[in-house]
Amino acid sequence: MFQGALLKLLDVSSAENVLPTTYGKLCPPLGKxxxxxxxxxxxxxxxxxxxxEKELIRLGAIQHILDLFFEYPFNNFLHHHVENIVVSCxxxxxxxxxxxxxxxxxxxLRLFGAEKQFTLATGPEKTTIPTxxxxxxxxxxxxxxxxxxNKLVYLGNNNNQIQALLQVEVRTLLRLQVETRPRKASRRLADGSWYDEVKANVDGESSExxxxxxxxxxxxxxxxNVYQWACGRPTAMQDRYRDSDDEDFRDKDYDVAALASNLSQAFRYGIYNNDEGEEVRLKHYVTFHFSFAIIPSS
Structure with missing residues (x-):
């Protein structure tokens, strides 16, 4: 009862508010x-x-949420949750x-249809309308x-049950798609030519x-795959520049606390003259120690 009342709020057919966007307008917007x-x-x-799960199936909640996924193709927050729902299923x-x-x-079939029609569709019943x-x-x-x-392909290759369901769905839905097309009376002959054509179309669509x-x-x-790009930061992170001795001093993790302690010890034992200013002494110390840090070992 609670879920049924909650799912009624997902219905956007009765809403009349309009939200202008950079790509057109939403009639109505999805809303938080x-x-x-x-x-x-x-x-x-x-x-x-x-x-x-049984109640969500009975109420058609997942199917309605998938409808929203395609009705609002620019709402990334919605897409994220729908992807999680599909993966959970x-x-x-x-x-x-x-x-x-x-x-x-x-x-x-819906994923395949969106791939074929990858631009924003127009129509009086659409919720997302282009400019x-x-x-x-x-x-x-x-x-x-x-x-x-990608998740479907991965699971289909590693799960026989999902692979069988994918094959059944593609073939069944495409058969219905072919059978609903207008056909000539000559194709209804008892010689089975119509069914041969249906099978050929289904096999062709499946291979497609x-x-x-x-x-x-x-x-x-x-x-x-950004790690295969020929330029830019991802490649630079994997193939960093090395000096002639194959030692990348930039990879060294300098202990700032240890450097500060050594600096304190240096002034305590009078390594640097007291008449030098604080900034000059600090500059000498940092230059001295970092010069040893970057010299390649022989």
Whole structure:
């Protein structure tokens, strides 16, 4: 009862307020209250609990939250919580949540659809509307879509159950997609030619999903791997400059407390003349000791 009343607050269809943005406008904006509800569900799923999980599935909470993920493609706070929800469902030891997010929520097809239509869509029923007279911007949740897709690929390669569910979902959904297309009467003949065409289209779309993993997702991961960049700080951190003796004195951890103690001892035993100013004596000491610190050992 409590969860049902809470999830009703996620419904944005009756809201009429409009928020102008740099890319267009939100009709209506998501708001902090709905965001907190999504965060609460994310924590609830991470903790686990069969009763709560069954109730969330029954109420369609996860499916509705995924709808918000695609309806608000520039809300990074929302995307973060939705990614955690999806990962919690996929890594859950019970098959109930995994089957729900992959089959009932059509996760793979929705991710694939967002990749194909990567600009902000226009329409009267959209909550995120681009500015008129300008080219629609690229959607802002591609990064989280990539992370979710990487998680799916990883789990599919290491979990036979998820791999089987992925294959079933891709084939079933694409078969429905093909069967709902307009077809000629000649394709309804009893010789089975229509079903052969459906099978060919499904196999082609399934291979397209695999091609996307290899040619798009893999290349994107390589491009975004900062440790492989040819310039900039990440490379410099891994391949630091070394002097002729392969000794990087910048890596040495100088003990400031020990240096201060040595400085005090030096003045106590009269190493430096008392008639020199404090700044001059400090300069001599620091120059003397650091010159020994950076001289390469023979």
């Amino acid at each position: 209250h709905r965001l907190k509800i999504v965060e609460f569900i994310s924590i609830l799923l991470s903790i686990g609990g069969e009763v709560a 996929l890594e859950n030891t019970k098959t109930m949540l995994t089957e729900h997010v992959l089959q009932d929520c059509n996760l793979v 008129e007279g300008r080219s629609p911007p690229r959607i802002g949740n591609i990064g989280h879509i990539t992370r979710i897709a 999903w695999m091609d996307w993993q290899m040619n798009v997702l893999l290349k994107r991961n390589t491009m975004e």
